[in-house]
Amino acid sequence: MNDLASTVQAGLFIGVGVGPGDPELLTLKAYRAIQHADVICYLENESGKSQALDIAVEALKSPIKKQQHLGVRFAMSRERVAANLAYDKAIGQIQEQLKQGKTVAFLCEGDPLFFGSFTYLLERLDSQFASHVIPGIPAFVAATAELKIPLTVLKQSFAVITGRHSDAKIKAALLEHDAVVIMKAGIERPRLLTLLKETQRFDDANYLEYISRDNQKIITDLNLLENTAGPYFSLFVITRQELRKKANQEMKV
Incomplete structure (x- = not known):
């Protein structure tokens, strides 16, 4: 059509x-x-x-x-x-x-x-x-554009899950895949921060709210993110550190 x-x-x-x-x-x-x-x-x-x-x-x-x-x-x-x-x-x-x-x-x-x-x-x-x-x-595609970070390259794997999944499923995704997007993160934010630490993916993660809107919020250092519930329109983008470092270097050029 x-x-x-x-x-x-x-x-x-x-x-x-x-x-x-x-x-x-x-x-x-x-x-x-x-x-x-x-x-x-x-x-x-x-x-x-x-x-x-x-x-x-x-x-x-x-x-x-x-x-x-x-x-x-x-x-x-x-x-x-x-x-x-x-x-x-x-x-x-x-x-x-x-x-x-x-x-x-x-x-x-x-x-x-x-x-x-x-x-x-x-x-x-x-x-x-x-x-x-x-x-x-989709929001996660716009999110990676804002971050200027590739979700996957070459043989890296990628998964999309939601904050509504069980601890076990979220941890399994974080441990198995190179890149993970966690949708509907807001109300589950404290729990998700804990799971990111337990799987040693805390430093790999970025947090975004209201992507591409006037009230957009991006936090690339999760140590600065409050350990409280957030809005419905929020997500985490988790990628391997080497990709983030390369993207950050290119942004400074």
């Missing part, structure tokens, strides 16, 4: 990756899909705030047609009952729009299928409706 504007069909559900936060990291394909959609759908918090909507602000300034907005009220929580009820309600509303032959663009921070809520909506979608996914830049 190279020319989205000419190939979008009635009753189409599109997962649109809007990237990590910087509106300029929105891909051209995502920009055009947002402009041409009949309905713009997105998650919003209990205050009606949507970070995905904020990221897509430039594309939303110049829509091709009159658009309807559909906010999905969603509270960040590990408790899945409320989350599933929200997804059930949302897919019902989305299908009503699709039945009318409309194109619904669901805005997703990062990439739609990488820890994305779009995944849960897509699996609920009736098979009679067509769907499409437009990839976005």
Whole structure:
């Protein structure tokens, strides 16, 4: 689907990756899909705030047609009952729009299928409706760009895990792989700092919050990081020291 504007069909559900936060990291394909959609759908918090909507602000300034907005009220929580009820309600509303032959663009921070809520909506979608996914830049990719540190080279291995995994799984990943990204690190930050020390990867780690946004925070010396819980939008990037030293040397040139 190279020319989205000419190939979008009635009753189409599109997962649109809007990237990590910087509106300029929105891909051209995502920009055009947002402009041409009949309905713009997105998650919003209990205050009606949507970070995905904020990221897509430039594309939303110049829509091709009159658009309807559909906010999905969603509270960040590990408790899945409320989350599933929200997804059930949302897919019902989305299908009503699709039945009318409309194109619904669901805005997703990062990439739609990488820890994305779009995944849960897509699996609920009736098979009679067509769907499409437009990839976005994941937060950890933007993070390494900010750090100017390669995740892997040559035969080095790489793993992505979350702070929600058990101590055993996190330690196994840290011990086995040269590079590790730990997503959803905020609330688990004290525990993760302990695990990094226990696996002797503490000095290999970088910590980032709100990547590519105005309130971005980067800490490359974890001794300066408070041993308290952090925000949801945070992660650790752990790479071997030799890669970090090389990158730091190049930054000083």
